[in-house]
Amino acid sequence: MERAPLDSEVEVSIFGPGYGESLLLHLGNNDWVIVDSCIDSKNKVPAPLNYLHSIDIDPASSVKLIVATHWHDDHIRGLSSIVEECTSADFAFSSALRSEEFFTLISLYGRGSMMKSSGVDEFYKIIKLLNERDKVVKLASENKCLMRVGSREIHALSPSDYSVLSATIQLANLLPEVKIPKRRVLSQKPNHVSVVLQVIIENLCILLGADLEEIGDRRAGWTNIINSQTRIQKKACVFKIPHHGSKSAHLESIWSEMVYPNPISLLTPFTLGKQLPTRKDIRRICSKTDRAYITAKPQWGKRIRRSHTVEKTIRETVRNIKAENQEVGQIRIRLDHSEIGGEWTVKMTDNALNLASLNS
Amino acid sequence: MKLEAVNQSSFFEEEKQKFPSEKPYELFMGSDPKDMISEEKIRSYLEDAESDSDYESTSTKQAMGISGNFLEEIKENPVAIITKQPSIPDTFISLQKWEGTVLSVKKDYFEARLVDFTGNGPDEIAEFSINEVSADDLELLHLGAVFYWNIGYHNIKGGQRLRSSIIRFRRLPAWTHTEIQRSEQEAEELMKSIKTE
Secondary structure (H helix, E strand, C coil): CCCCCCCCEEEEEEEECCCCCEEEEEEECCEEEEECECEECCCCEEHHHHHHHHCCCCHHHHEEEEEECCCCHHHHCCHHHHHHHCCCCEEEEEHHHCCHHHHHHHHHHHCCHHHCCCHHHHHHHHHHHHHHHCCEEEEECCCEEEEEECCEEEEECCCCHHHHHHHHHHHHHHCCCCCCECCCCCCCCCCCCCCCEEEEECCEEEEECCCCCCCCCCCCHHHHHHHCCCCCCCCEEEEECHHHHCHHHCCHHHHHHHEEEEEEEEECCEEECEEECCHHHHHHHHHHCCCEEECCCCCCCCCCCCCHHHHHHHHHHEEEEEECCCCCEEEEEEEECCCCCCCCEEEECCCCEEHHHHCC | CCCHHHHCCHHHHHHHHHCCCCCCCCECECCCHHHCECHHHHHHHHHHHHHCCCHHHCHHHHHHCCCCCHHHHHHHCCCCCECCCCCCCCEEEEEEEEEEEEEEECCCEEEEEEEECCCCCCCEEEEEEHHHCCCCCHHHCCCCCEEEEEEEEEEECCCEEEEEEEEEECCCCECCHHHHHHHHHHHHHHHHHCEEC
């Protein structure tokens, strides 16, 4: 069995199959934070819970904060199970989702069994659980502190006020009208809701980019964060690359103003519809750092074996069919904070890899 | 061959009294009035028989339980009682079933996410030609629409087996005023009950 980190060790784990993303942080002294959730296909348990159990950490007492960066399916699958198990944890979600529009949406779709697999029913379960627990919920918004324990702090850097307003309009457009047939809710673009986090542990800074994209408006997206006069002006040595490394989430000034040169960079792939990161994205990221790691190859899952008859009919019917990559990869980095000049150690599961190995 | 010859039979007059029907001239298969073959159907069968040299071997004939020398018999004797053959009802043997959600709709194809309903396989993304959707279901093809995709064998009456791919969109009920109003109320309650800093 793997050993749990020491009290003096900071640890960041990123989990990701072909579709999904979750982060687990050890801030030290057995204080853990979970950001988003993805499911391990082997036992259908959220990947961060699997890992905590494997190193003999009790999530109920050790997880202090759970953050839902947004409501999209690839970031929220299994999050209600995490909330259920981590009974002492605070829960934080985007302030852009505390609107009548979003709550009506989750109420409409969360109750119907036909709506399974969309992020809204997961959110509905979470809100119900939190209500039963009578816990205070933290709303994440631009430059708001979500957690402070001694010299360890977690700040939200988004959404901005403008993004909250944009998200409300976007969510209102998702609300169904009377006499319109029922259909599933699909995630909308751009993502105005996403919560970027800045984790500060004494002199260390970690930047978690969630799925925030750049929309070319100074009131929102990455430009708003870069230009913010009130955010803590600290450069990060670890960077969770936003939105699966896509071009839409790239801004040159993030690399020059918010992270140190050659930062440890972590990302997950996305293989639903299109594949991210693309070759160009990989090349761009690798030009910024040679310490970028990805939880799995940005490619489809293994071909599913089916009977000849079924295969033949599939080929005759569809133009294209691809299976999701469900094997969860994990990249874990650790640093002993008590050691002067200590270096991060990187450990990966078999399917995770250094991004540079794909840059050929 | 004239069908009227059949209809003039006294047999039918007697049967009519036993099983009064709005359609006066029908041929029985067995004794159950539900098994009646309409006059129109009989006429089409007989007309087909005259024009189709392969009639003796067609599966349609088998499906109707018509014996091999039926045509000869009917010429000699205008009254025919056809013994009902035990027929296999239409059945569908599913080999693979998915539930799909429409993710995008393009000019001539649509993309959907498929959840395996047969095994425990991973979700899949597939592109279907719009032509795969029946004319009746086309109006249902929208973002977020839910459908079933079934691959299997279709056993039809007469023993024929067809390999089939069936895409059927779910005709889900429309949102009602009550549902929306109830959710708005619940949303308001949830908003009030959530304690924020």
